[in-house]
Amino acid sequence: MAVKLYQGHSPHLSHAEVNVVIDVIRAFTFAHYAFIQGVQEILLAGTTDSAFQMKEDYPECMLAGETNGLYIDGFDLDNSPVSLLQVDLQGKTLVQKTTNGVKAALNALDAKHVFVTGFTNARTTAEHILQICGPDQSIQIIASHPTGDEDLACAEYMKDILENGDSGLAAQTASRIITSEAAHKFYDLKRPEFRSGDIELCLEELHTPFVMKVSQNNNLPRIVRVDL
Numbered sequence: 001m002a003v004k005l006y007q008g009h010s011p012h013l014s015h016a017e018v019n020v021v022i023d024v025i026r027a028f029t030f031a032h033y034a035f036i037q038g039v040q041e042i043l044l045a046g047t048t049d050s051a052f053q054m055k056e057d058y059p060e061c062m063l064a065g066e067t068n069g070l071y072i073d074g075f076d077l078d079n080s081p082v083s084l085l086q087v088d089l090q091g092k093t094l095v096q097k098t099t100n101g102v103k104a105a106l107n108a109l110d111a112k113h114v115f116v117t118g119f120t121n122a123r124t125t126a127e128h129i130l131q132i133c134g135p136d137q138s139i140q141i142i143a144s145h146p147t148g149d150e151d152l153a154c155a156e157y158m159k160d161i162l163e164n165g166d167s168g169l170a171a172q173t174a175s176r177i178i179t180s181e182a183a184h185k186f187y188d189l190k191r192p193e194f195r196s197g198d199i200e201l202c203l204e205e206l207h208t209p210f211v212m213k214v215s216q217n218n219n220l221p222r223i224v225r226v227d228l
């Protein structure tokens, strides 16, 4: 199984059997918790304007996301997984717009299967890929933060599972996440808009029986839940 790692919003990718886009802090941890809270699907928006356009086209949907990590005026939700714990999203459609993960996912659609995950669903996603891929198939893992270590650590963790069947890197990966540059602001008391609880959720591997796959129906990329 050929597993290659990339970093950034738009690395030069070949066509592959599988692309996995990683965003630990916080886009795809947020998405994971949204599915746990019952969301139906998550449309991917590359810009704030396109998110508002989707809201016009689909008035029932809810807008979620951030600019520079902060809530966007006119959105229903920000990009905080903690904020979702009290929200019932049963049957809802979200539109998600974020700085790194969503952009990288929109640039990684040229593959037979496209998955997204944070650390919370990384092992489940890697084990699913082992089930669906043969030994000669190509897998590309994209760490979406252009310079951060959190997504790269998670990508290396998944690569280890894919190549060695298991990984003893979970604790080391969690340590790299919590000490990453992107995590610092969540522990800065001068920045109350960032909650340390978000990082705690980003660090906890969950054992939920589904993966998050990007479907490209009618040219509108969306994350859907695939039950295992």
Ligand SMILES: O=C(O)[C@H](CS(=O)(=O)O)OP(=O)(O)O
Binding pocket: 023, 025, 026, 027, 028, 066, 068, 069, 070, 079, 098, 099, 100, 101, 102, 145, 182
């Ligand atoms: O919302 C987030 O945590 C980040 C914003 S920043 O890179 O930390 O400023 O966006 P994401 O697309 O989830 O990495």
Ligand SMILES: [Mg+2]
Binding pocket: 023, 024, 025, 026, 027, 100, 101, 145, 182
């Ligand atoms: Mg991130």
